[in-house]
Amino acid sequence: RENAESWERFLDVFYAVGVPQVIVCDAQKGLLKAIGTVFPGVLIQRCLTHVIRQAKGWLTQHPKTKAGRELLALVLRLSSIQTLRQKRRWIREFRSWKRRHFTFLKERTQALSGRSWYTHRVLRGVRSLLTNATPDLFRFIRDPSIPKTSNTVEGGLNARLKEFIRCHRGTTLQGKLVLCCWYLSERQ
Secondary structure, X not given: OOOHHXXXXXXXXXXXXXXXOXXXXXXXXXXXXXXXXXXXXXXXXXXXXXXXXXXXXXXXXXXXXXXXXXHHHHHHHHHHOOOXXXXXXXXXXXXXXXXXXXXXXXXXXXXXXXXXXXXXXXXHHHHHHHHHHHHHOOHHHHOOOOOOOOHHHHHHHHHHHHHHHHHOXXXXXXXXXXXXXXXHHHOO
């Protein structure tokens, strides 16, 4: 389960090793809450790959509106940002995009019943995603030892661990925990 309680139990194991300076993650709400409880004040580096993948999934490969195409171009540029200057430029361009399309994003569609909703909900969602992610998106620039993605864990260790568990899918939860501990201890 990816709720705060499960994450807290998971992070408590690492607390004995020491408090990290930075945690690279996808900013799942339960995980962020657990980090705040177990490691208050630790810096978060949002995984660039997760942010880009989520934004691209919402925008699609060929957005129909000019605002959508511009936003997709901004999202695609995220992975190439390496310097403080590039970061500042990207932030300025994103803020400019928000100002230029402010009125467009407030447009509403109204049903005959009188109910209304924001017409460009997807663009509003990606705007919120990027706005909320930006403060924790570029920590790797100031400290090159901070990875900008969680891919080494997600694709490396976690993918193999998930496959290992899948091969033993009839095992009890306790048995799976023992298997995971064994697997991880063998990798050291």
